[in-house]
Amino acid sequence: xxxxxxxxxxxxxxxxxxxxxxxxxxxxxxxxxxxxxxxxxxxxxxxxxxxxxxxxxxxxxxxxxxxxxxxxxxxxxxxxxxxxxxxxxxxxxxxxxxxxxxxxxxxxxxxxxxxxxxxxxxxxxxxxxxxxxxxxxxxxxxxxxxxxxxxxxxxxxxxxxxxxxxxxxxxxxxxxxxxxxxx
Amino acid sequence: xxxxxxxxxxxxxxxxxxxxxxxxxxxxxxxxxxxxxxxxxxxxxxxxxxxxxxxxxxxxxxxxxxxxxxxxxxxxxxxxxxxxxxxxxxxxxxxxxxxxxxxxxxxxxxxxxxxxxxxxxxxxxxxxxxxxxxxxxxxxxxxxxxxxxxxxxxxxxxxxxxxxxxxxxxxxxxxxxxxxxxxxxxxxxxxxxxxxxxxxxxxxxxxxxxxxxxxxxxxxxxxxxxxxxxxxxxxxxxxxxxxxxxxxxxxxxxxxxxxxxxxxxxxxxxxxxxxxxxxxxxxxxxxxxxxxxxxxxxxxxxxxxxxxxxxxxxxxxxxxxxxxxxxxxxxxxxxxxxxxxxxxxxxxxxxxxxxxxxxxxxxxxxxxxxxxxxxxxxxxxxxxxxxxxxxxxxxxxxxxxxxxxxxxxxxxxxxxxxxxxxxxxxxxxxxxxxxxxxxxxxxxxxxxxxxxxxxxxxxxxxxxxxxxxxxxxxxxxxxxxxxx
Numbered sequence: 001x002x003x004x005x006x007x008x009x010x011x012x013x014x015x016x017x018x019x020x021x022x023x024x025x026x027x028x029x030x031x032x033x034x035x036x037x038x039x040x041x042x043x044x045x046x047x048x049x050x051x052x053x054x055x056x057x058x059x060x061x062x063x064x065x066x067x068x069x070x071x072x073x074x075x076x077x078x079x080x081x082x083x084x085x086x087x088x089x090x091x092x093x094x095x096x097x098x099x100x101x102x103x104x105x106x107x108x109x110x111x112x113x114x115x116x117x118x119x120x121x122x123x124x125x126x127x128x129x130x131x132x133x134x135x136x137x138x139x140x141x142x143x144x145x146x147x148x149x150x151x152x153x154x155x156x157x158x159x160x161x162x163x164x165x166x167x168x169x170x171x172x173x174x175x176x177x178x179x180x181x182x183x
Numbered sequence: 184x185x186x187x188x189x190x191x192x193x194x195x196x197x198x199x200x201x202x203x204x205x206x207x208x209x210x211x212x213x214x215x216x217x218x219x220x221x222x223x224x225x226x227x228x229x230x231x232x233x234x235x236x237x238x239x240x241x242x243x244x245x246x247x248x249x250x251x252x253x254x255x256x257x258x259x260x261x262x263x264x265x266x267x268x269x270x271x272x273x274x275x276x277x278x279x280x281x282x283x284x285x286x287x288x289x290x291x292x293x294x295x296x297x298x299x300x301x302x303x304x305x306x307x308x309x310x311x312x313x314x315x316x317x318x319x320x321x322x323x324x325x326x327x328x329x330x331x332x333x334x335x336x337x338x339x340x341x342x343x344x345x346x347x348x349x350x351x352x353x354x355x356x357x358x359x360x361x362x363x364x365x366x367x368x369x370x371x372x373x374x375x376x377x378x379x380x381x382x383x384x385x386x387x388x389x390x391x392x393x394x395x396x397x398x399x400x401x402x403x404x405x406x407x408x409x410x411x412x413x414x415x416x417x418x419x420x421x422x423x424x425x426x427x428x429x430x431x432x433x434x435x436x437x438x439x440x441x442x443x444x445x446x447x448x449x450x451x452x453x454x455x456x457x458x459x460x461x462x463x464x465x466x467x468x469x470x471x472x473x474x475x476x477x478x479x480x481x482x483x484x485x486x487x488x489x490x491x492x493x494x495x496x497x498x499x500x501x502x503x504x505x506x507x508x509x510x511x512x513x514x515x516x517x518x519x520x521x522x523x524x525x526x527x528x529x530x531x532x533x534x535x536x537x538x539x540x541x542x543x544x545x546x547x548x549x550x551x552x553x554x555x556x557x558x559x560x561x562x563x564x565x566x567x568x569x570x571x572x573x574x575x576x577x578x579x580x581x582x583x584x585x586x587x588x589x590x591x592x593x594x595x596x597x598x599x600x601x602x603x604x605x606x607x608x609x610x611x612x613x614x615x616x617x618x619x620x621x622x623x624x625x626x627x628x629x630x631x632x633x634x635x636x637x638x639x640x641x642x643x644x645x646x647x648x649x650x651x652x653x654x655x656x657x658x659x660x661x662x663x664x665x666x667x
Contacts, residue, residue, distance in 0.1 A: 022648040026258040034264045037329030042398035042494030052500040063499055068509045087399055175399030175494070177331040 035183040036082065043071075043086070043174040044102075046151065050094040050168040054159045063153040066105075069146060077180070078144035083134025084178030090127040091171045092119045095163040097156040098170050105148040113142045117172075121157065122165050134179075204244065204284045204313070205581045207594040207610050208624035208637035209656060210540050211456075211466055214606050215626050215635045216293055216660050219305050221540060222468035223357045223369030224454035227303040228664065231294040232633075235659040240288035240309065242656035244639070246616045249279035249318060253649035272327055275318045277343045278587060282315040288658065289352075303359040305371075310378075310441065313536060314348035317587060330392040330402070341388035341406050345586050349380035349533065351475070352441035357452070365458040375448035377475050378440040379414030380533050384586040398493035404522060405489040411531050412484075413446055413477035448475030450535055462572065464544045471535040478530035490521040534584075542579040546572035550600070573600050581614075590615060603664075604628045610639075616652040617643070633660040 048063060056062035072078060092098050097120055104113040119127050133140050153170065162168065210221045216232040217240045218225045234240060254270045255263070286309050293305035321339040328334055357371030388406035395401040421432045439445070450473015456466045495510045550573040575598040583590050592614035600606040610622040617640055624637035636657040643650030 021644075021646065023253055023646050024258040025252065025256040025648050027256050029256060029263040032263040033267060035327055037326060038331035038334075039329045040331030040335060040392055040400050041402060042395055042400045042492070044494055045395075045398040045496045046499070047397070047497070048499035052503070055500075063497075063503070065497070067495060067511060069511050071511065089399060173395075173398050175395075180329075182326065 033183055034181070036179055036181050038084075038177055038179050040177045041175060043069075043176055044149065044151070044172070045174070046153070046170075046172040048153065048170045050096070050163055050170075053094060053096055053098075053153075053155050053170060054162075056155050056159065061152050061154045063151070065151055067149045067151065069149045072143040072146055080180045080182060081134075081140055081144060082179040082181050083132070083136065083140070084176060085130045085132050085137070086174060086176045088115065088117065088127075088129045088131070089171075089173040090117045090119050090129075091169075091173075092124050093122040093163060093165040094168040094170055095121045095157065095161040096170075097121055099154040099156055100170075100172055101150075101152045102174075103150040103152075104142055104146040105150055106145045107147045109148070112145055113138065118156075119170075122163050122168065204282075204536065204538060204583055205592045205594075205612070205614065205654075206242065206637075206656065207579055207581060207592065207596070207612055208608055208622050208639065210579055210581075211542050211544060212598070212606075212608055212624060212626065212635075212637075214600075214628070215633070215658075216305075216662065217288070217291065217635075217658060219293065219303075219357060219359060219369070219371075220291075220309075221470065222454035222456070222466055223359055223371040223452050224367050224456050224468060225359070225369070225466065226367050226456050227293070227295075227359050229293065229295070229303070230663045232292070232660050232662045234288055234291035234307070235661065236290045237287065238659050239291050240286065240656070240658040242284075242286045242654070244285070244652075244654040245283045246652045247279075247281050248615045248651065249275035249281075251649050251651055253646060256648070268327070271318075272324060275320060277317060277320045277340070277345075279318040280315050280585075280587075281318075282313075284311065284313045286311045291660075299360075301361040304357070305359070306354075306356040308352065308354050310350070310352050312348075312350045315346070315585060316348075317343070317345040319343040319345070325390070330390070334392070335400070336391070336393050338389045338391040341390060341404075341408060342386045344386050344408065345384055347382040347384055347586055349382075349475075350378040351380075351448075352376040352378065354443075366455065367457075368455045369453070371452040373450040373452070373471070373473060374443075375450060375473060375475050375535070376441055376443045377414060377446040377448065377477065377533075378437065379412070379418065380446070380475065380477055381410065381412040381415055382533060382586075383408070383410040385409065395493045397496065401491065401493050403489070403491045406486050406522060408486045410484045411477070411481075411533075413479065413481045413531075413533070414440060415480070416482045417480045446475055446477045446479050448533075448535070449473055454540075462546045464546070465542065466544070467541040468539065470538040470540075472537055473535045475533050475535070476530065477533055481528045481530055483527050483529060483531070485525045485527070486522065487525075488522040490518045492518060537584040539582045540579060542577055544575050544577035544598075546575045548573040550602075574598065575600075579610075608637075612639070614652075617650075619643075620652060622654075628662070631661050631663060633662045634658075635660075 053062045100117040102115045103111050106112055117127060133143055206221050209218055212218050213226045250271050255266055289308035291307035293303055296302040321343045325339045354374045355371050357369060359369035361367050386408040388408060390404045392400055392402045417436055421429060421436060450471050452470045454468030456464055458464050495514055550571055577596055579594040581592040592612055594610050594612040596608055596610045598608040606626045608624040612620040619642050620640045621642055622639040623641060626635045639654035640650060640652045643653060
């Protein structure tokens, strides 16, 4: 009896441990893994008082600045950029008609793309624009080649009038949501 | 052989480093000398024993409380990314972990004192690797989904990063003393020789992107994170040199570290066995109460601070004279200054994972006398000494201190003894890894040669890739029983 029990137990353990089985595994599947996060970030915010705009000459630029912008042309980013949008919001509570442009420049200062915003005096509400890049929009090459942004704000009205709005301002907002292929 | 040995050692020391550490089959299995290693106060019966070097005690455990290998890599037609999304990202929590532990005994010797036969001394050396990685849930979601779209407003917990691992060689010496016919106590001192250690266990912080106050988005990060490493850089340096002597250099460094040339620490174990009555025994032990002072080959990485950004901001007229066109780089620099990433070589103390066992055992089924070669001269209690019982049944509890708290396991067991030559123990264990963990252990004595094999979670062997837990221990010893 003891011998049978011993044989049984040994056989059970041996079977369990040695003849254990496993479903077929395919570890090559890991190559198919796609990691594509959607990343969101603000880009540029410009706010100007009406008093400052009034200091500019008629039809002249009250602000012009060239801003180094390498966010998209870093190799790690440019190689993984799939698609996305840049969101602009422009609000004008001044008494001026404002023209605002954003130019995308490459390293040689060539203009790759331009976004122009013409906004009437208050009350003109908030102008919102979403510009798509990638398969359903503009070429991603614009972004990946962009090294500099040139922003220009121009007053298209007089330099003396003042808005009846409290704290009249011109506000430019921009942000981006882009899909990246991390793997 | 030289080609085979390094990978073999890597498997032994490396892969096995993720087991749950619970040795419920070995615990209180006093016919096996290695049971002294999980309770220095276990009842001992041998006159002396010696483990056969390198094969006296090998144990490997691997565990996952979340996804299994089969869940992800089964050869089915389901898209792999979908499987990761549905079976990992949507399901696993920050308390889920992947863990591994292995132990290899270099040698293990025990002998009874000539002048004090109630004392049983044991000493030896074993290597242990232990790694636990908690699932970094929020960081994984951030990597897979990003901070945009539906995750605007979601706060990602940087404290989800929690990992600890080490390889250590342990020299130990223990004393097991029979205090009376009912009480046996024991203690073991340990000297730890660390091969390497790393830990990132006290991280706090968050990253959140919300609607901006000025601009469209506002991203805020608060972080107090640190990865501490000791002994890692030395191996990395050797590997990066990649010369014809790399293998030799690695072996030399490994040998040096295992033989007290690395960071050192101290620890101890204590335990007891107490017979409440001739048929009922309670036992308990606490293991690895110790530390290692990591002072050599230390490299720590820190990320500490806070930053908030809404992109490049220009306020007119205040910033009209700021004509520097490098505003983007200035923004990046400002963030890096507020949230500096730094490295240092400050030593630190690493604590060993403290473990505790407790058990109650009821013996029944009185068998024939085992006075012959059984050690009864030492452990004799009476004619109804529990060693004369063929069967035992009882329960055990196991606790281990993990980075995220104490992790318990409950075990019920039945043990059968068929003379001195053969005994078996079956267990059913409940823990975070499995609710169906059935284990079976065998101890076989052929003359002086002792062999044991203990296998856990046997149901998991039906499809080992789908198992949440796998554990195997085995070893050979030479045992001399008391000959009086």
